[in-house]
Each structure stands twice: as C-alpha cells, then as structure tokens.
Amino acid sequence: MILDQTKNTFLLQGDTCCWICDKCEEYEYVHDEFTCKDCGSGFWPYKDKLSCYALELQYMRWHTPYAFIPAAFSCLGIIVTFAVIILFIKHNDTPLVRASGRELSYMLLFGIFLCYLNTFALLAKPSTEICIIQRFGIGVGFSIIYGALLTKTNRISRIFDSASKSAQRPNYISPKSQVFITGTLIAVQVVLTLVWMIVEPPGTRFHYPTRNQVILKCKIQDMSFLFSQLYNMVLITTCTVYAVKTRKIPENFNESKFIGFTMYTTCIIWLAFIPIYFGTGNAYE
Known part of the structure; x- marks a missing residue:
C-alpha cells in the first residue's frame, strides 16, 4: 500500500529486508511507489501529491x-x-x-x-x-x-x-x-x-x-x-x-x-x- 506524499525505498541489511518511506520534496509528486518526480517550473503538486497543477501567473x-x-x-x-x-x-x-x-x-x-x-x-x-x-x-x-x-x-x-x-x-x-x-x-x-x-x-x-x-x-x-x-x-x-x-x-x-x-x-x-x-x-x- 502506497502512503500519500511518500515513496518506498528498499533496504537490505544482512538477511533482513525491509521498506522505509521517504518524503517527497515539496515541489515533487509521487510518480509510482518507488519514484518522486519534479513537477517542473511553473507547476506545483496537489496536497495529495498524486499530480501537479499550473501555478497562477x-x-x-x-x-x-x-x-x-x-x-x-x-x-x-x-x-x-x-x-x-x-x-x-x-x-x-x-x-x-x-x-x-x-x-x-x-x-x-x-x-x-x-x-x-x-x-x-x-x-x-x-x-x-x-x-x-x-x-x-x-x-x-x-x-x-x-x-x-x-x-x-x-x-x-x-x-x-x-x-x-x-x-x-x-x-x-x-x-x-x-x-x-x-x-x-x-x-x-x-x-x-x-x-x-x-x-x-x-x-x-x-x-x-x-x-x-x-x-x-x-x-x-x-x-x-x-x-x-x-x-x-x-x-x-x-x-x-x-x-x-x-x-x-x-x-x-x-x-x-x-x-x-x-x-x-x-x-x-x-x-x-x-x-x-x-x-x-x-x-x-
């Protein structure tokens, strides 16, 4: 299950594997469960971080x-x-x-x-x-x-x-x-x-x-x-x-x-x- 505003990062420590969630940057949105992407100049992510909108001029x-x-x-x-x-x-x-x-x-x-x-x-x-x-x-x-x-x-x-x-x-x-x-x-x-x-x-x-x-x-x-x-x-x-x-x-x-x-x-x-x-x-x- 994907947490809002976060991405999953896989860690391997010896024989134990686990997941941690890293928070996306404030100008990024969650592209998939592993990746945050920059909205780009002139755009800003919605509160749910699932997509971006154009900033008001x-x-x-x-x-x-x-x-x-x-x-x-x-x-x-x-x-x-x-x-x-x-x-x-x-x-x-x-x-x-x-x-x-x-x-x-x-x-x-x-x-x-x-x-x-x-x-x-x-x-x-x-x-x-x-x-x-x-x-x-x-x-x-x-x-x-x-x-x-x-x-x-x-x-x-x-x-x-x-x-x-x-x-x-x-x-x-x-x-x-x-x-x-x-x-x-x-x-x-x-x-x-x-x-x-x-x-x-x-x-x-x-x-x-x-x-x-x-x-x-x-x-x-x-x-x-x-x-x-x-x-x-x-x-x-x-x-x-x-x-x-x-x-x-x-x-x-x-x-x-x-x-x-x-x-x-x-x-x-x-x-x-x-x-x-x-x-x-x-x-x-």
Missing part, C-alpha cells in the same frame, strides 16, 4: 495598492496637464505665453502627458503589444521632455553668450528652428528604440524567483533597459550643464532657474532609481 493587478495609487496620481497628473494645455491655448497670443516659447511648451506638455499615460501601460498585464508601448513610452516620453528643456536652456545660453560678444543675433533661435532641433533629438531616441526592438524583440516571458512563484514579465533584460535610457541620461546631463551656466541671468529670464531646479531634482531621482531598479529587479510590484 503573477502580475500587477489593478485592485492592489501598488497599481491603484500610481494610477490615481497619473490620472491627477493628466488632468493637471490638460488644464495647463487649455490655459495655454486660451492665452495663446499673450506676450507671456509667447515669451515662454509656445511651440516648445506644447511639446513639453505632450511629453509629460505621454509619461503619465505610460503609467497605465506599465501597470497593465504584460503582452507583446503592451511591451512595445512600454518601450516607446518610457524612452520617447522622456526624450520629448528633456529634448525640449535642453533646447530651451541651450537657446537662452547662446543668446546671452552672443550678447556678451557681439550685437549679432545667434543662429537657430527662431521657433521653427527650436522645434526642428527638438524633433531631431527625439528622433534619435526613436531610432535607438527601434534598434533595441530589432536586437531584442519585444514579448513576454515567465520569471521564476522561487519554485512556487511564476511572474509574467515583459522580455526586457535589466542592462538593456538601462542602456536604452543612456541617451536620455545624456540629455539630462547636458541640460543640467546649461541650467548651471544660465543660473545668473536677469530675472526677466528666470525660467532657466526653474528648469535648473527641475534638472537638479531629476539627477537625484535618476541616481536613486538605478540601485532601486537593480535591488528590486525580481519584484513585479
């Missing part, structure tokens, strides 16, 4: 605080961003809006909106389509924001550098030129993201941090994700340098001071993000 659920709280903040951010866009449109022809650089401001607001929207892609159940959206959203969204900020600070820096040397107006400071420069900076990130998708095709994979845990994740290696953000880090670093250079300009152009404060904060956040990202790489939450 783990991924971010919308009803959990880990998803609900970021989604709520993103909704609030989207509402505020839309309110600012409407305010800009309403006062589109006023001197204040024109002085702030309407075109770059709209691009900046669109980048912020895209980043807030990407939160929902990061919280959604992983699929090939969702993973594609995540890659484009994270990379391109940040490049729109920091590309626009870099173009703004570069323009201010060149204007004051030129004014201190000659009365000649510097090149490429018109709104069309600024949009073209920003668009070029964004296009670089788009190309890099496309290359990333060719080298590492998007998709999903199963991750097994423990024997009884299966996590559904996008097929992205930790290092490849960081490499994909190197270009944005270059934009952030360059923008921070220009923010430092323009920190002492007249009060009428104090927008650069706010940009500088934003960039200092961004650098701190990104420096904190890297160890946190690697330290919690196995946790989908």
Whole structure:
C-alpha cells in the first residue's frame, strides 16, 4: 500500500529486508511507489501529491495598492496637464505665453502627458503589444521632455553668450528652428528604440524567483533597459550643464532657474532609481 506524499525505498541489511518511506520534496509528486518526480517550473503538486497543477501567473493587478495609487496620481497628473494645455491655448497670443516659447511648451506638455499615460501601460498585464508601448513610452516620453528643456536652456545660453560678444543675433533661435532641433533629438531616441526592438524583440516571458512563484514579465533584460535610457541620461546631463551656466541671468529670464531646479531634482531621482531598479529587479510590484 502506497502512503500519500511518500515513496518506498528498499533496504537490505544482512538477511533482513525491509521498506522505509521517504518524503517527497515539496515541489515533487509521487510518480509510482518507488519514484518522486519534479513537477517542473511553473507547476506545483496537489496536497495529495498524486499530480501537479499550473501555478497562477503573477502580475500587477489593478485592485492592489501598488497599481491603484500610481494610477490615481497619473490620472491627477493628466488632468493637471490638460488644464495647463487649455490655459495655454486660451492665452495663446499673450506676450507671456509667447515669451515662454509656445511651440516648445506644447511639446513639453505632450511629453509629460505621454509619461503619465505610460503609467497605465506599465501597470497593465504584460503582452507583446503592451511591451512595445512600454518601450516607446518610457524612452520617447522622456526624450520629448528633456529634448525640449535642453533646447530651451541651450537657446537662452547662446543668446546671452552672443550678447556678451557681439550685437549679432545667434543662429537657430527662431521657433521653427527650436522645434526642428527638438524633433531631431527625439528622433534619435526613436531610432535607438527601434534598434533595441530589432536586437531584442519585444514579448513576454515567465520569471521564476522561487519554485512556487511564476511572474509574467515583459522580455526586457535589466542592462538593456538601462542602456536604452543612456541617451536620455545624456540629455539630462547636458541640460543640467546649461541650467548651471544660465543660473545668473536677469530675472526677466528666470525660467532657466526653474528648469535648473527641475534638472537638479531629476539627477537625484535618476541616481536613486538605478540601485532601486537593480535591488528590486525580481519584484513585479
């Protein structure tokens, strides 16, 4: 008679033979009276140890605080961003809006909106389509924001550098030129993201941090994700340098001071993000 959760082992000691029962491992099932077999990755034995069942896939659920709280903040951010866009449109022809650089401001607001929207892609159940959206959203969204900020600070820096040397107006400071420069900076990130998708095709994979845990994740290696953000880090670093250079300009152009404060904060956040990202790489939450 076979005992549940055990296998029989035959022992021979001199002229006496007997049987003892060895307990199967917690991830094994009783294949026959002599053998325990591993259920395999993604499977776990029933309580009676006679067969195995597929483990439930783990991924971010919308009803959990880990998803609900970021989604709520993103909704609030989207509402505020839309309110600012409407305010800009309403006062589109006023001197204040024109002085702030309407075109770059709209691009900046669109980048912020895209980043807030990407939160929902990061919280959604992983699929090939969702993973594609995540890659484009994270990379391109940040490049729109920091590309626009870099173009703004570069323009201010060149204007004051030129004014201190000659009365000649510097090149490429018109709104069309600024949009073209920003668009070029964004296009670089788009190309890099496309290359990333060719080298590492998007998709999903199963991750097994423990024997009884299966996590559904996008097929992205930790290092490849960081490499994909190197270009944005270059934009952030360059923008921070220009923010430092323009920190002492007249009060009428104090927008650069706010940009500088934003960039200092961004650098701190990104420096904190890297160890946190690697330290919690196995946790989908």
